[in-house]
Amino acid sequence: MGTYILKRIMAIIPIFLLATLLTFGMIHLSPVDPAEAYLSAAHIQSTDEILAQKRHEFGLDQPLHVQYVNSIIKICQFDFGISYLSNKPVWEEVTYRMPATIQLALGSIILAILVSVPLGFLAGIKKNSVIDHFSRLLSFFGASIPSFWLGYLLIFFFSVKLDLFPVEGIGTWQHLVLPSVTLALPLIALYTRLLRASVLENLQEPYVLFARTRGIHEKVIMGKHVLRIAISPMITGLGMNLGKLLTGTIIVEAVFSWPGFGRYFIEAIFNRDVPVIQCYVLLAAGLFIFSNLIVDLIQMCIDPRISRKGGQRQ
């Protein structure tokens, strides 16, 4: 078990190095010179002298491999450089905006779990019932509806027509409701479908038949055995989707004027604020890698067969 954990953690290092190499490469391949971008964003008249000075300051005159190693050392110290636009450290700006995004993401994950676990479970054990049809309809439309449009539909019905929730902004719990629902619907669609399929599959397993012949109460079989095993693909989905969730917050933050990390990133793209863009991509990649690791570890606790097979699932 210990070696499995160690192996999983060691596997992260090359992936993360690849991610840093990709962002580093993309920035150096892009036609924009960081020194020039800095000068134009800071409204400084660019002369050859100032440009050369800035290039030296950013370390752009050093050989590429030295620049790459330096950038990795800086990233490990959470030093993502200085924003061209505000002239403040990027990390400071990011940590200032992070809590709003985390609040939104947590709200929608909790909502998604609260809805999709009972719905997917009931749809699975009562196949072709009303609740099953409802769950299939919901998973289909949840996956097909553009989230920015869903956000405006919710604003239109619940804020403009019924005046139940505020249109935009942050503050009270009412502010959190519509953005969380918008962000949660695609997740609900996915998790409900995963759990339903997994429950249906597990009901065919011999252990269910065996438990039934032993006369164990149906509720115990379903609640204690089937649900416990069937939930595993959903947990994988949950971890795989944290990265998607982060990109989802970009759109939802734009719709609801939510003052989070996503809106900051979009502004950075418009202003060509390269350090912020790099920081966002790296953080998203890091979050994605670590959430996958944590999901694997959780699954190992639920289903010990995984680690005994030396990490080989299926």
Place this chain on the structure above:
Amino acid sequence: MITSLRIMMRSQKVIVLCSIILSFLFIITILAPWIAPNDPIAVNLANKLQPSSFEYPLGTDHLGRCTLSRILYGARISLGFATLIFISSLGIGLIIGTIAGYKGGWVDQVLMRLCDGVMAFPNLLLILGLVGILGPGLKQVIIALMLVQWVYYARIFRGMVLSLKEQNYIAAAKISGSSQWKIIKKHIVPNVLPPLAVMGTLEMGWAIMDISAMSFLGLGVQPPTPEWGAMIHEGKTYIRTNPELMLYPGLMIMLVVVTFNLLGEALSERFGVKRR
């Protein structure tokens, strides 16, 4: 047997229905300049925010532009560029997948690990990262989408080449004297087509959703070009007085994406292709 036949019949019906809707949409896309009642970018401030009338069947927007004409022209961007992305990522996938399959060894390893790397991250994150570095604009969004989507096709084509090299039934066909062309036509194409069709339809839906999402964020299509996502972005200011401005383009996006998804699901059911 009977149930599987029923599933086949049902998915057959869905495939026909979806194909009719999509052909209709593609015809509209091609005919947009002839059937649109007005110029989609002609500004007429005297006519702004009009309700639907004979001249403007779906009313006008905040600049007095005809909503119906803008939706029709918007279809050209969404469907047209989604098709372009489909064809070009299919082409890139064909080249890279074939090289990986034929060469094998370390070339295959490197290319497939690259595919794994691209597939490991959510599409929208990669697209946003690429657009962040290339800068906003429709061209950049299209390039980013191509660079992300080819991996799925590359895997399908690599599998095709490997089966060409190694599968027993191909070897049997060769031994029994079938020509190269006949083997490709009779054995390879029927095996590759279903997964390609399923992948292609699902990916068209995603591409349309991604293009409109990027345009909505202001990173894709730039004004005054009509595009559904951009129209929702423009219409949101008038949500209290003229909600239809953001309702119509959203309905169109959903109609197209739902049709593509339904078609993809029906195709995978019909041909027994596993979805990823």
